[in-house]
Amino acid sequence: MRWLAAFVALSGxxxxxxxxxxxxxxxxxxxxxxxxxxxxxxxxxxxxxxxHFAFYGIGAYxxxxxxxxxxxxxxxxxxxxxxxxxLVALAVAIPATRLEGFYLALATLALAQLFVVVLNExxxxxxxxxxxxxxxxxxxxxxxxxxxxxxxxxVALLLGTYALLRRLDHxxxxxxxxxxxxxxxxxxxxxxxxxRTKVVAFALTSALAGMAGMVYAFVxxxxxxxxxxxxxxxxxxxxxxxGGAGRHAGAVIGAALLFLLPFFLSPLVGHHHVLxxxxxxxxxxxxxxxxxxxxxxxxxxx
Amino acid sequence: xxxxVLEVRNLSKRFGGLTAVSxxxxxxxxxEILGVIGPNxxxxxxxxxxxAGAYPASGGDVRFAGESILxxxxxxxxxxxxxxxxxxNRPFAGMSVADNVLVGAHTRFGFxxxxxxxxxxxxxxxxxxxxxxxxxxxxxxxxxxVATLSFxxxxxxxxxxxxxxxxxxxLFDEPAAGLTPAxxxxxxxxxxxxxxxxxxxxxxxxxxxxxxxxxxxxxVLNFGAKIADGLPEEVRSNPAVTDAYLGSHAAAR
Numbered sequence: 001m002r003w004l005a006a007f008v009a010l011s012g013x014x015x016x017x018x019x020x021x022x023x024x025x026x027x028x029x030x031x032x033x034x035x036x037x038x039x040x041x042x043x044x045x046x047x048x049x050x051x052h053f054a055f056y057g058i059g060a061y062x063x064x065x066x067x068x069x070x071x072x073x074x075x076x077x078x079x080x081x082x083x084x085x086x087l088v089a090l091a092v093a094i095p096a097t098r099l100e101g102f103y104l105a106l107a108t109l110a111l112a113q114l115f116v117v118v119l120n121e122x123x124x125x126x127x128x129x130x131x132x133x134x135x136x137x138x139x140x141x142x143x144x145x146x147x148x149x150x151x152x153x154x155v156a157l158l159l160g161t162y163a164l165l166r167r168l169d170h171x172x173x174x175x176x177x178x179x180x181x182x183x184x185x186x187x188x189x190x191x192x193x194x195x196r197t198k199v200v201a202f203a204l205t206s207a208l209a210g211m212a213g214m215v216y217a218f219v220x221x222x223x224x225x226x227x228x229x230x231x232x233x234x235x236x237x238x239x240x241x242x243g244g245a246g247r248h249a250g251a252v253i254g255a256a257l258l259f260l261l262p263f264f265l266s267p268l269v270g271h272h273h274v275l276x277x278x279x280x281x282x283x284x285x286x287x288x289x290x291x292x293x294x295x296x297x298x299x300x301x302x
Numbered sequence: 303x304x305x306x307v308l309e310v311r312n313l314s315k316r317f318g319g320l321t322a323v324s325x326x327x328x329x330x331x332x333x334e335i336l337g338v339i340g341p342n343x344x345x346x347x348x349x350x351x352x353x354a355g356a357y358p359a360s361g362g363d364v365r366f367a368g369e370s371i372l373x374x375x376x377x378x379x380x381x382x383x384x385x386x387x388x389x390x391n392r393p394f395a396g397m398s399v400a401d402n403v404l405v406g407a408h409t410r411f412g413f414x415x416x417x418x419x420x421x422x423x424x425x426x427x428x429x430x431x432x433x434x435x436x437x438x439x440x441x442x443x444x445x446x447x448v449a450t451l452s453f454x455x456x457x458x459x460x461x462x463x464x465x466x467x468x469x470x471x472x473l474f475d476e477p478a479a480g481l482t483p484a485x486x487x488x489x490x491x492x493x494x495x496x497x498x499x500x501x502x503x504x505x506x507x508x509x510x511x512x513x514x515x516x517x518x519x520x521x522v523l524n525f526g527a528k529i530a531d532g533l534p535e536e537v538r539s540n541p542a543v544t545d546a547y548l549g550s551h552a553a554a555r
Contacts, residue, residue: 171415191380191409
């Protein structure tokens with residue numbers, strides 16, 4: 001019931017906005033969705049990966065290529081798109097987690113870079129540097145979902161992602177992820193298969209990022225390489241750190257804040273808002289390692 | 303006589319040219335507290351780590367409930383019913399005391415995390431975690447952040463976390479290390495309570511004052527080999543043991 005109310009409120013808001021504000025709003029919702037799944041990977045499972053935004057791109061490109069180059073029906077394209085994300089995630093995570101420590105970071109950084117190169121060099125399949133544009137979401141049961149109605153799809157994605165991650169977090173799987181993050185040797189002694197837990201968390205959150213990417217593909221009805229570069233991969237990391245790694249609410253606050261901040265900062269400092277982000281992140285790490293949500297907890301306790 | 307839970311047979315471990323453990327044999331039975339003692343470098347920790355799956359052995363066998371567990375990774379050994387504590391407490395620092403204990407129950411959950419069955423699993427394991435926190439004396443601290451625990455409370459948490467896996471064998475790696483006299487009394491009481499539940503207990507320890515009144519039987523190691531095996535009072539008066547601990551000069555006097 002509460003979920004339904006949240007769905008109605010969050011999607012209904014889109015109908016009260018103009019086109020411009022609706023566009024900003026739905027992109028914020030997508031960032032929040034991505035930050036939630038990245039928080040599970042980085043904040044809860046402790047895996048430093050830079051590939052999350054690349055999986056967002058893999059999902060977006062997969063669904064567009066499957067639908068409009070290969071002419072696959074929509075439901076099949078969605079299933080295949082998720083399968084592509086899971087397979088790529090397994091191909092990266094299985095060798096990387098066998099190694100210690102920061103090799104996952106290196107492997108995922110390489111993947112993120114490679115992905116952009118593939119997009120640029122992909123010729124007719126990926127549309128090269130210009131990407132793919134001018135397509136439309138196929139009609140579902142004869143309905144063309146567009147405009148403020150499409151925001152409802154994004155809200156459903158956001159709530160579905162949150163419900164799934166929350167359920168996992170409160171289960172043995174979430175505790176195993178936190179245990180692996182805090183002390184892998186002790187986790188193994190308690191019966192946790194450390195390598196498998198890491199691989200499953202990585203593949204699962206990467207698939208969630210891919211699904212968000214599929215939804216993103218029909219927001220602007222264009223996909224192109226620059227969006228999926230490393231800059232946004234780091235922005236995602238900053239969102240989770242500033243909001244408070246390991247907490248769902250932290251991911252939501254961090255994503256909303258860092259996404260909206262440039263809109264308020266740009267009139268004041270132009271493109272130097274990146275500098276403000278840098279200062280924010282360093283301040284968060286040094287002064288409030290638990291992020292804004294930790295700050296909120298401290299205020300509420302006192 | 304209670305049945306044998308752990309059998310260590312002809313166990314050997316060499317690190318390069320150094321023989322850390324050689325030809326070691328001993329058993330642990332249900333409800334029995336077996337202490338393994340010896341001076342520094344006697345091979346206690348090596349033996350412990352081989353049983354827990356942290357090191358491979360060079361020879362011999364370790365059998366738990368009739369099956370060899372030698373060479374299994376630590377998480378599979380835990381899943382069989384062998385749980386352990388660490389000498390230097392290793393809590394999951396970002397979680398509450400209750401969640402730490404629930405990680406110990408990891409292998410007691412069904413695979414599915416959705417639906418009614420998973421909620422019942424969660425409820426049953428939470429209730430058991432509560433009971434275990436009461437048992438070790440952390441009942442008041444169940445929602446506390448583990449960072450706020452004292453070292454002794456951290457040791458009790460290690461014990462509750464291990465018990466949550468419903469072990470048939472509990473391994474203690476120097477449980478007395480770093481504890482105050484009051485905490486030692488408490489930990490001794492808890493370990494006795496564990497054995498009374500029918501769980502086999504294997505302790506490695508070099509604090510004889512802690513171990514001898516607690517253990518039902520004691521195995522003494524020196525230079526990787528067993529030099530004595532018997533009741534605590536027999537071991538205490540065994541000349542080979544005093545010799546190993548204090549040197550032959552002291553034994554001769």
